Amino acid sequence: MALYLYLHFPSLQCDSLADAETAGLPVAVVDAQHRIVQLNTAAAQQGVKLDMGLASAAALCHKLHLLPYQQHQQQAVLMSIAQQLYQLSADIALDEPDGLYLRLCNMLQLYQGLAGYRAALMAALALLPYQYYYASAATPLAAKCLALQRLNLLTEDCTGTDAALKRSPLSFTELEPDIQQQLQRLGIDSLGRLLALSTAELARRFDNRLVSYLGRLRGEFFHALDYIRPGPGFSRYLELLYDISDMAVLSAPLSKLLQQLQQQLERSNTLCHQLTLRLYCRDSETKSYSVGSAQGEYRAANWLKLCQLQLESHRLTAPVYGLQLEVTQFAPQQAQSDDLFQPQQGNVSALQLVSLLQARLGRNAVSGLSLQNQHLPEQASSRPLPLLQTRSLTGALLQRPAFILPQPRPLQEAVEISSGPERLCPDGWQLAAQRDYFIGRNSKGQWLWLYRTAQQQWFVHGLFS
Amino acid sequence: MSALLQQLARRQLVWHGNSQQAAYQAVSSGYPQLDQQLAGGFPSTGLIDIQTDTGIGELRLLLPYLQQQQRSGRLLVFISPPAQPCADMLAAAGIVLSQLVIITPETAKEALWAAEQCLQSGCAAAVLLWQVPLKLALARRLQLAAEQGAATLVLLRRPAAGLSLPVNLSLELKPHRQGLQLSVHKRKGGWPAAAFLLDMQQYWPALYPAADSPALPQRKAG
Amino acid sequence: MSYAELFCQSHFSFLHGASSPQELVQQAAELGYSALALTDECSVAGIVRAYRQINEQALNIKLIVGSYFKLDKLELVLLCPDKAAYAELCRVISNARRRSTKGEYCLTEWDLMSLQHCLLLWLPTGDNDSDTHWANWLQKYHSERLWLALRRELSHNEAAFNHYCRQLVQQYQLKAVACGAVLMHSPQRLALQHCITAIKAGKPIAELGRQLLSNAERALRPLAKLEKLFSAELLQQSGVIAARCTFSLQELKYQYPSELVPEGETAAGYLARLVVAGSALRFPGGVPDRVQAIIDKEMALITELNYEYFFLTIYDVVQFAKSRGILYQGRGSAANSVVCYCLEITAVDPEKIQVLFERFLSRERKEPPDIDVDFEHERREEVIQYLYQKYGRERAALAATVISYRFKSALRDVGKALGLPISQLDFLVKNIQRRDPALSWQQQLSALGLNSNSQTTQQLITLVEQLRGAPRHLSQHVGGFVISQGPLYELVPVENAAMADRTVIQWDKDDLETLELLKVDVLALGMLTAIRKCFTLLKQHEQQDLSIAGISALGDDAAVYQMIQKADTVGLFQIESRAQMSMLPRLKPACYYDLVVQIAIVRPGPIQGDMVHPYLKRRDGKEAVDYPSEAVKTVLQRTLGVPIFQEQVIALAMVAAGFSGGEADQLRRAMASWKKTGELLQFKHKLIDGMQSRGYALEFAERIYQQICGFGEYGFPESHSASFAVLAYVSAWLKYYYPAAFCTALLNSYPMGFYSPAQLLQDARRHGVSVLPLCVNQSQWDHSLQQQGKAIRLGLRQIKGLSSAGAELLLKLRPAGGYRDIQQLRQTGLSRSDLQALASANALSSISGDRYNSRWQLLDTQHSLPLFATEPEPLSKVAQVAQTAPAYLTPPGKVEEMLEDYAATGLTLSTHPLALLRQAGKLPRSVPVEELHRVRHNSPVRVSGLVTLRQRPGTAAGVTFMSLEDETGTANVLVWLATAQAQQKSFLTATILQVDGILQREGEVTHIIAGKLVDLSALLAELRLSSRDFH
Structure with missing residues (x-):
């Protein structure tokens, strides 16, 4: 006999927050229409309810912490739960945004019956921080309907589930709101009343969606589920046979891991932009390094060089007993065969060059320059990551010096003013702090960008190199 | 030469070994007067040594050239600039900011390493390196890297900050009320010339006001 | 040195200028400017306010009327040297505005070419091609009246731009003049200017960067500073231009439409003739001498002040309404005169009110007469169309209403501009309690979670206060018409309103008052609709022919007042609110004038906690009535020494504090706008000092001031109250004698009033009226009277979701014996949603059983095929269809019925x-x-x-x-x-x-x-x- 389990996770996004952040704090998730779609128990205790408007929720609970609904995060969390349960149960289908279908019939033998399966499942779920509700039934839709009612039934006994199903209000079915409403207006508000009507009479009055749903609910129609396959990602741990205290010696085991990574990347014809390397140290904290390649790379040898460049600048304070290499995201392989370390051929791309410079000099030492839509000179130039194509929102001002001093310095010499003033008002509309900018030339022939404060003090702010 | 090769040559993606030993391939400096003095302009690759004080117009002098160099789509790299480069001024002068990389290494050694990497890579058209002491051997190495990567390295140094280096062009700049006083110390394939004045008034009227412009607050002693 | 600022925008350049016209002229005068041109963008909406400020404060500065325009890359300021130029400017603005949708304008080259009088200041943009083109063009057409305006804003690269401008001046032989391009009266307004720029752009200030002004130089600047920035010649030229501008708003003279007076008659003669005829009608037994004396006095005053045309205009409008059977009622300061009673503008019997006309129309105050006429709300449009048709769109337009920032809108917009999250702002706006004077909103902010010390919060507070009261846009006045003899656009620009086919002028009612232009208020009142419908019903069912004047003429009816005293006033005009109801048993109105007081004393809202109004105490004899002086007694006697009406406050200020007529008028205006601007404070000292110096006790003076403050929000003129009391009484009379008809009329005039249909019906049932359910075969569209006027049959209009077209169809095709079944009803072609609405309202119960059954039948698609309409179905088959309802559908229970009643009709006749x-x-x-x-x-x-x-x-x-x-x-x-x-x-x-x-x-x-x-x-x-x- 067929048996399905439905797991419902009503507050995935709330529950994903670390405990420390949310201890006792009411948290709710709101969607784009400002409706509450998830909430934690603290919020529920304050009277916040699902589907409530943001304004009423905020009025009820002043301290309510609000998160915007993040579809991607929700999907990712649901997927990760499915992946974890995949160790336990073979046939799992996602029911986005917050449910999983599990086909049980073919798993029961493996666990010597339902009790064994239940124990294993509960143990696995207990490890996760997510609230959940569940129910089993002979069809996926029946299981879902019961789980949404938070009945937490897990039984092979169909009479129990059938009775519960008949009592189910229509609001827990998959029927579209318009159909539900029509049924309600006929006084049909539970599945039992609906199932009692003849299908032929219903078909004369309702469209295909109702008949199709009832067919699948009863198990008369086949219900296709899209069971998941385990996804990509790379995570390997290597325990060292002996402790290593010298960075250089680490290359060998690291290279081994990188080779494995290369194999997986080659198989999937992908590359990755970033990997995380963790060094587990004896009697000391685990060290974590993030190594990146802006262009993306799959070759072990090149990754090794990038890792080495980064490791060179660090010293090991404690011996390492284990290495972990982790990659979370793969990117499709671009048609490109450049080699980072063959500059003689003049084929290094700009991205590769930047990766190389950053690896050796540190991220902060390499930057681009972009023009910000700001009046104040100290805010108008910013140093973003290099090579970013930024769309400038503003026209560039011609009369600016080539270099701005990080700190304006008091003017200590005689200058000859050649142009000005240009008046700028600093942030916060402090009129008393307005500056009048002039261009002036000192006796050494240097062109300076000067300003005079309202207090008639003069400062040098830039150099017209 | 095939059309492809020509195209690559124009984009400076191939270069021509040592065939032009006598003189360098010149790129217009953007100033007709200067181009005349330099027999065509600045070198398109290799080292340019500029001895100058900071703040007298040294970068302004180079802007048309740097803009020209960037046309190939390759990078312009500033290494150890004397202060925060100003996006407004560079963008207004036509420098493409997304093709500009600024490197601020902590040591001179790192600065030189970075310069070499950039020059070698072939993806930088010009590298400006400020105030880094340079030994002869290193200069040779950088010259080689620059030729390999078809790039220019512009060294900005204080006047008489060191010995003569193996460079394509060596200039000394002095401030002048109407522009810059230039002396060519060395030019590959040419002879040093007498110092001359490059008038900048038409390019930067706000800095070099015409004599008849309205009165402004004249002086300020600090 | 003399300087005239010729380019200055106020906050009537919406979301651009950051100061009011008043602030600008005030500041310019203080800085010693010789003149100021107010040049809002394609608008003169602020000009009257500047004019008034100059007059009221006796400022030594000339006001120049002008306007700023953009046309592609052309920027221009037009200034008016004389009246012809002013008419020209109004025409240009009107044309540019009328071409465009509300709030925008579209200038054409043709508009500019046609200019013959306006002076032009040209503002080059720096775009060489366009500047060259326009320099040639302007030089060609307007060289005599053209200047190039030079600015000094200390902006980036300004020297180069000005150099370029000077080249244009030389090249095209132009005259040049200095201007400030002013947006703020003081540099301190920079923050607000940034803030409104952000509001306009719909982005936070932080994201705007260089779109914002880089400094505060676009403020009015001291002359010394201007002397440093501009050459003497450029400054002097501003004076030259200002000297050419001699036009003043004073020159505008309003001319009444002349067609109102029959040929060969004078306005005064015609009016006198009408009044004589009217008085004969109103006083069939002969005009009492006392009344005739009042008439004579009023007519003398009208003639003296030249208001004949005004009364004739209103007379004409109400005559139109009367001819169409549209019920109306006049109110306002001049309405409660015997003349208006005779002209049938009001039904207030002067015998009963004993009010003095002078109280309403004052010689000294020079305030124009005020008559508002209320019409049935459903039929006011007919009156408006009559006005348009009679005077034409060129000569009739609505006055504007300046929609200003209120606290909440200011908080929301400033908050957004400062980058506060929208959800937080929604929360603040929703939760800040505005009514509690003890708890300022600034204090509440921190209680609501905003860090009161943070810079953002401080800025929020300052900016919200600055933005409050600033205009957001012009809207149309609800019914204030300006009608003139010549085209309106020679008087004031006309622009499009949001409503199709409506045009508004750029001035609001205060501006019109300042310039002594007259407007006629054509307003809508739901109660008039209800009363007229009630009269119609009573004529049908009771053969009663009633009118407002007729009911008033019956005299005070004790039984009706008893009902009022019991607060049995659901559905009555004005005295039905909760606050009113709670006061009625205390005030116990027993005559008409009591009602007048009742309406004025309890404005919608407060029973003020435990504080019983002093009037009540005095009326109940719990407090002695005393007057500090005979003068005060004359003003306050009729209200037991407590100022209740707005007119009394004005009179007090004049009598007791020595206010001049003009000052009293300012006080009246300040009271009306107290909430918006806090203008009242400036009168405090004058009032209190004035009273003290006339020997009144400080305590008395303070009390009067406090009462004035209280009035600010709720003050009500006696003249309005007097008219409202008539309607309140008539509605009470109808309710007392004909509760079913009155309730039916109210329901048929819905939406109006305070109570929902459910509540009105509940009330009617308590008065012994029975209510019959909706029925497809019995109900009309409107609610109707049945059972000899004892019962109300609910009408189809009560059904939510039933289209009026559907209802019409249903009624038109309804057979004499009613519909037999659903099939027959379907054949009418009623839409699915109409049928569903009928089923939901349980209107089909007589033909198809309960709601579930009706719907089940309606859902059955196989029976919805149209049958041959001519061929009647055999009865047996019909019965069969009706019986196909499955037995397994459970009929709805009481609770379901009740809930569905509420959902479908908003009321239930079944169990509560x-x-x-x-x-x-x-x-x-x-x-x-x-x-x-x-x-x-x-x-x-x-x-x-x-x-x-x-x-x-x-x-x-x-x-x-x-x-x-x-x-x-x-x-x-x-x-x-x-x-x-x-x-x-x-x-x-x-x-x-x-x-x-x-x-x-x-x-x-x-x-x-x-x-x-x-x-x-x-x-x-x-x-x-x-x-x-x-x-």
Whole structure:
């Protein structure tokens, strides 16, 4: 006999927050229409309810912490739960945004019956921080309907589930709101009343969606589920046979891991932009390094060089007993065969060059320059990551010096003013702090960008190199 | 030469070994007067040594050239600039900011390493390196890297900050009320010339006001 | 040195200028400018305010009228040297505005070419091609009146731009002049200017960067500074231009349309003739001497002030309404005159009101006469169309209403500009309590979670205060028409309104008053519709021919006043609100003038906590009536020494504090706008000093000032109250004698008034009227009277979702014997949604059983094929169809019926939900409302009911009124702020509420002061489920 389990996770996004952040704090998730779609128990205790408007929720609970609904995060969390349960149960289908279908019939033998399966499942779920509700039934839709009612039934006994199903209000079915409403207006508000009507009479009055749903609910129609396959990602741990205290010696085991990574990347014809390397140290904290390649790379040898460049600048304070290499995201392989370390051929791309410079000099030492839509000179130039194509929102001002001093310095010499003033008002509309900018030339022939404060003090702010 | 090769040559993606030993391939400096003095302009690759004080117009002098160099789509790299480069001024002068990389290494050694990497890579058209002491051997190495990567390295140094280096062009700049006083110390394939004045008034009227412009607050002693 | 600022924009350049016209002229005068041109963008909307400020403050500065325009890359300022130029400017603005949608304009080259009088200041943009083109063009057409305007804003690269401008001047032989391009009266307004720029761009300030002004130089600057920035010649040229501008708004003279007077007659003669004819009609027994004396006095005043045309204009409008059978009623300062009574503008019998015309139309105050005419709200459009048709669109337009930033809109917009999250702003806006004077909103901000020390919060506070009262846009006045003899656009620009086919002028009613231009107010009043419908019903059913004047003429009816005194006033005009009801038993109005006072004394809103109005105390004899002087006595005598009407306050200021007529008029205006601008403060000293110097005690003076402040928001003119009292009385009379007809008329005029149809019907049933359910075969579109006028049959209009076209079809095709079944009804071609609406309203019960059955039949698609219409179905088959309803559909229970009644029609005739709950034992110890009179004063009580009203009224700080309705009546609950806050959940969301509280009774008024609030909303759902289970 067929048996399905439905797991419902009503507050995935709330529950994903670390405990420390949310201890006792009411948290709710709101969607784009400002409706509450998830909430934690603290919020529920304050009277916040699902589907409530943001304004009423905020009025009820002043301290309510609000998160915007993040579809991607929700999907990712649901997927990760499915992946974890995949160790336990073979046939799992996602029911986005917050449910999983599990086909049980073919798993029961493996666990010597339902009790064994239940124990294993509960143990696995207990490890996760997510609230959940569940129910089993002979069809996926029946299981879902019961789980949404938070009945937490897990039984092979169909009479129990059938009775519960008949009592189910229509609001827990998959029927579209318009159909539900029509049924309600006929006084049909539970599945039992609906199932009692003849299908032929219903078909004369309702469209295909109702008949199709009832067919699948009863198990008369086949219900296709899209069971998941385990996804990509790379995570390997290597325990060292002996402790290593010298960075250089680490290359060998690291290279081994990188080779494995290369194999997986080659198989999937992908590359990755970033990997995380963790060094587990004896009697000391685990060290974590993030190594990146802006262009993306799959070759072990090149990754090794990038890792080495980064490791060179660090010293090991404690011996390492284990290495972990982790990659979370793969990117499709671009048609490109450049080699980072063959500059003689003049084929290094700009991205590769930047990766190389950053690896050796540190991220902060390499930057681009972009023009910000700001009046104040100290805010108008910013140093973003290099090579970013930024769309400038503003026209560039011609009369600016080539270099701005990080700190304006008091003017200590005689200058000859050649142009000005240009008046700028600093942030916060402090009129008393307005500056009048002039261009002036000192006796050494240097062109300076000067300003005079309202207090008639003069400062040098830039150099017209 | 095939059309492809020509195209690559124009984009400076191939270069021509040592065939032009006598003189360098010149790129217009953007100033007709200067181009005349330099027999065509600045070198398109290799080292340019500029001895100058900071703040007298040294970068302004180079802007048309740097803009020209960037046309190939390759990078312009500033290494150890004397202060925060100003996006407004560079963008207004036509420098493409997304093709500009600024490197601020902590040591001179790192600065030189970075310069070499950039020059070698072939993806930088010009590298400006400020105030880094340079030994002869290193200069040779950088010259080689620059030729390999078809790039220019512009060294900005204080006047008489060191010995003569193996460079394509060596200039000394002095401030002048109407522009810059230039002396060519060395030019590959040419002879040093007498110092001359490059008038900048038409390019930067706000800095070099015409004599008849309205009165402004004249002086300020600090 | 003399300087005239020739380019200056006020906040009437919406979301661009950051200062008011008043601030600008004030500051310019203080800085010693010789003239200021107010040049808002394609607008002269601010000009009158600047003009008034100069006159009121006697400022030594010339005001120049002008306007700024953009056309592609051309920027221009037009200035008016003389009246011809002003008419020209108005025409250009009107044309540019009328070409475009509301709020925008579209100038054409043609507009500019046609200029013959305006002076032009050209502002080059720096775009060489366009500047060259326009320099040639302008030089070609307007060289004599053209200047190039040079600015010094200390902006980036300004020297180069000015150099370029000077080249243009030389090249094209132009004259050049200095200008400030002013947007602010003071540099301190920079923050506000940034803020409104951000509001306009719809982005936070932080994202705007260089779109913002880089400094505060676009303020009015001291002359010394200008001398440094501009050459003497450029500055001097501004004076030259200013000297050419001699036009003043004073020159505008309004001319009444002349066609109102028959040929060969003078206006005065014609008016006199009409009044004589009217008085004969009004006083069939002959005009009493006393009345005739008043008429003569009024006519003399009208003639002296030249107001004949004004009265004739109104007379013409009401004559039109009368001819169409549209009910109307005049009100306003001049309306309650015997002349207006004779002209049939009002029905206020001067015999009864004994008011003095001079009280309303004052020689010294020079304030124009004010007559508003209310018309039936459903038919006002006919009157408006009549005006347009009679005078043409060129000569008639609506006055503008300046829509200004209020606290909440300012908070929301400033908050957004400062980058606060929208959800937080929504929260603040919703939760800041504005009515509590003891708790400033600034203090509340920190209670609501905003860090009061942070810079952003401080900026928010400052900017919100600055933005409040600033105009956002021009809207149309509800009904204020300006009608003129010549084309209006020679007087003032006309622009499009949001409503199609409406045009508005750029000035509001205050501006019109300042310039002494007259407007005619054509307003809409729902009660007039209801009264007219009631008259019509009574004519049909009772053969009664009634009129407002007729009912008034019957004299004060004690029985009617008894009903009013009992606060049995649901549905009556003006005295039906909760606050009014609570005062009626205390004030016990017993005659017409009592009603006039009643209406003015209780403006919508407050019973002010425990504070009983001094008037009440005096009336009840609990406080002695005394007057500090004979002069004051003449003003306050009729209201027992307490100023109740706005006119009394004005008179007090004049009599007791020595205000001149003009000052008193300013005071009146300040009172009207007190909430917006806080202008009242400036009168405080003058008032108090004035009274003290005339020998009044400081304490008395302070009290009067406080009362004036109280008036600010709620002050009501006696003249309006007098007209309203007539309608209040007529509605009471109708309700007392014909409750069914009156209720039917109210329902058929809905939406109007204070109460929902459900409440009105509840009230009617309490008065012995029976109410018959909706029925497809019995109901008309309107609610109708049945059973000899004793019963109301609900009309189809009550059904939500039924289209009026559908209803029309249904009624047109309804067979004499009614529809037999659903099939026959379907054949009419009614739409699916109309049929569903009928089923939901249970209107089909006579032909297809209960709602579920009706819907089941309607859903059956196989029977919806059109049958051959001519061939009647054999009866047997019909019966068969009707019986196909499956037995397994359970009929709806009482709760379902009741809920569906509410959902489909907003009311139920079946069991009240509270009755159901009570029967089910769900309301332990709750006292039914009709039993409340047995509960003693100050004793604890529990009531439960549907929350029909949740109202946070006027000044009653921290009090919310709630009405709880159960099956026996409505209970009044008072919830104090603290109680509400502590139990917010129940307070905000409950639909059925149980209140444990203390019953308080004063006279016949009963309140329950809420203690504990329990949300019982969930009970209904429970009840519904349990009733299903036991079916």
